[in-house]
Amino acid sequence: MADWIYILDPDKDTLDGEPSDKETMRQLAEEEPELELWLSRRNRMQPGDRLWFFFTRPESAVAAVAEVDEEPWEDPEDPDVSYLVAVTLLPEATKALYREPVSRDELGLRQVRSVQKVKPEALPVLLARTGL
Numbered sequence: 001m002a003d004w005i006y007i008l009d010p011d012k013d014t015l016d017g018e019p020s021d022k023e024t025m026r027q028l029a030e031e032e033p034e035l036e037l038w039l040s041r042r043n044r045m046q047p048g049d050r051l052w053f054f055f056t057r058p059e060s061a062v063a064a065v066a067e068v069d070e071e072p073w074e075d076p077e078d079p080d081v082s083y084l085v086a087v088t089l090l091p092e093a094t095k096a097l098y099r100e101p102v103s104r105d106e107l108g109l110r111q112v113r114s115v116q117k118v119k120p121e122a123l124p125v126l127l128a129r130t131g132l
Helices: 022-031 091-099 123-130
Strands: 003-008 034-039 050-055 061-068 083-089 115-117
Touching (some): 022 050, 022 061, 022 083, 022 091, 061 091, 061 123
Parallel strands (some): 003 050
Antiparallel strands (some): 003 115, 050 061, 061 083
16 A cells, blocks of 8 residues: 655646635535545545645645555546546544544655655654554
């Protein structure tokens, strides 16, 4: 199992037409937890991997988590989207992160890319905060 950071900028990114902020993610985790997300590259995600959602604004922090349902795939019907990945938000863990996000400093993040692996030293903080 691998753990990934997925970057969301609420000013630019949307989820099913809704703002990609931590409030929307909390609601989706409770009401419609299954999502298909865009990836600029395939990555090596596998079913069972975790995707930790890092919000760039208003506070730079991880405030939601999902489990990868299947390997990323190309969408032949949409040439503007490089790859898609199916995930399911984890409601209880997302609620815990919503209440107490994990900050950029706690993660040891310097440069922020669209998707990157969680640093080994940051994983215990994420797991403890969520109870996973």
